Amino acid sequence: MNVAFYEKIWMWAAGVLILAFLVTITVGVAGSALQPPSHVETIDPTKIWNDARFTQRGVTVDAHGATVIAVAMMFAYAPAELRVPAGRPVTFRLTSADVTHGFQIVGTNGNTMIVPGYVSQFTTVFREPGEYLIVCNEYCGLGHHLMSAKLIVEVGGEARP
């Protein structure tokens, strides 16, 4: 195939750019454990209120950080207000009581889908204390835009459940 000189340069440049993207991702994965978010765990969506994993909803704080257990439903989160410590890892464990919802902590990269029949789990650290808005970002019915919750990031370790 006869390729013009300038186009050759362009194609090499495009190839190098894409390679740079791939190397960046690989370095992140291998060096900093920066993997795609993922958690594979199933749950019977018709029985979540009696499932031992979701009966104790709220925040538990221990020496390492905090764990948040919450349920998404049309059109609210239970509980609707969460208090977590700043600067320490917070693990969210979420599931849905009905349709697919989203869970997005505005102003952070805390973001996950909540799909019925599955448990979503991710861990993040909030460095900035303050009040954050949590919104549902997956259409879940006519009250979708009303579905929100509050996350309060507190200084120190005195977070209450």
Added chain:
Amino acid sequence: MNRTDRLALSHLWVAIVAFGVAAAMAFMQALSRASLDLPWRSAKMYYLSVTAHGVLMALVFTTFFIMAFGYVVVTRALDRPPATPGLAWAGFWIALAGTLAAVWAILTGRATVLYTFYPPLKAHPAFYIGLTLVVVGSWCWAAVMLLSYRAWRKEHPDAPAPLVMHGMLATVIVWLIATVGVAAEMLLQLIPWSLGWSKTIDPVLARMLFWYFGHPLVYFWLLPAYVIWYTVLPRVAGGKLFSDPLARLVFVLFIVLSTPVGFHHQFMDPGVSAGWKLLHTFLTMGILFPSFVTAFTVTASMEVAGRMQGARGWLDWLGKLPWRDPLFSSVALSMILFAFGGIGGAINASFGMNAVVHNTAWIQGHFHLTVGSAAALTFMGASYWLLPRLTGRELELALLARVQPYLWFLGMLLFSFSNHITGLMGMPRRIYDASYDGATAAQAWRGLTEVSAAGGLLLFASAGFFILVMVGTALAGKRREPEPVLWTEPLEPVSPRRTLLDRYGLWAVVAVILVLIAYAYPLWAHLRMARFGSPGFSPF
């Protein structure tokens, strides 16, 4: 008008009507975004209009336009009527009946599940069956395209297909591989469940099958646009195609890489393991390459056109281009918008950054640059070029046609950029009201949401101009001998014999192997995991 042009025109008119209705739906959403208190404004109307807009624009307008264009390519590039015209018409009526069934379900409020229709949101069965029929109709079209090519090849055993047909064959192959996913989702999951034959459904399996289809769907929209960029634009600009073989390579790369990338839409999903998401990330980055090549070849072809009109300097060739021709300006402006769309796509495919923008307004900002500009604006421009050539009528209201692409460009800049920014600020997509009880974070989005509404109104005006020109041309355009449909000549003569790049069967097999590598194991592992189905919900 001959019979085969009636076939193309029938498809084109369904596309145009669908586009008009969908644009009216977008108008209602723009008013919602501006928070104007209108009597008929309600959450029910808003989510219904989002569903209708998405289905009619992304699934009906695009598919019918692409089918129309495919038939034009067969008659004008292969110089023969489409093989098995009966099958072609059957496909048209099946797809139209399916469209009407789905639209009935949507407009009567029985299917407010948006165009992604994620279960366990449950719509009326007519919605799922209707959309399935649209796909079945498109399969008839795909078969006619392949049979027409086979018949042509019998008479030209060694010659490569004209480039325009090469691109459409790539489109057909991508579509046939992609639609396997949505057909499986519809036939095995959604239809039996909506009819009550099965009680529960696995939403993650449905999302895997949907996005197996959903990403190559993007290329089903984009490839015919690329075909127009490569084979119509340079000719209209008075130039030649910079490189025919590289254009062929681009389409082959899309055949191979379009499908095994769907998990990048599911980065934030539970139930899909990290390793497979990573593999799909790598393959997604690979698919940037053919678009980079396209950017060069098409721009170089425009420079060739400018120099053939006498340009000498570094940039004065830009001024020699026919910016008043609606096909040219539509395509050129859509390419500029698509450059931003491509950069945004690379950001979405990087899972670290995707976590910030996933399901925010950024996403609608992004895909209105891709399907809403690269595809839709190109298709509108192509309609200005095509309709007079098919009907033998001059373009009516030519001034509106000349202004319309620029209005779209301006509206899209306002709409898309403001949505990208509010998305970065955390505003979710597809929300009727963005106030969140006066939360501080939500107040920061105000102002920009109004810019997006203003952009939406300009886009609606532009869409209205397009419809006026189309209807005006059909009803009142001056009759005259239609100009021939002519495709761009390459700068250097095409190889008289078929090469490796013209072996469609081979590339389809390579594509299927790659799809199996990317999907077979994760699907198998998913199916043998202990899972619990979900009942259906219709909160609309």
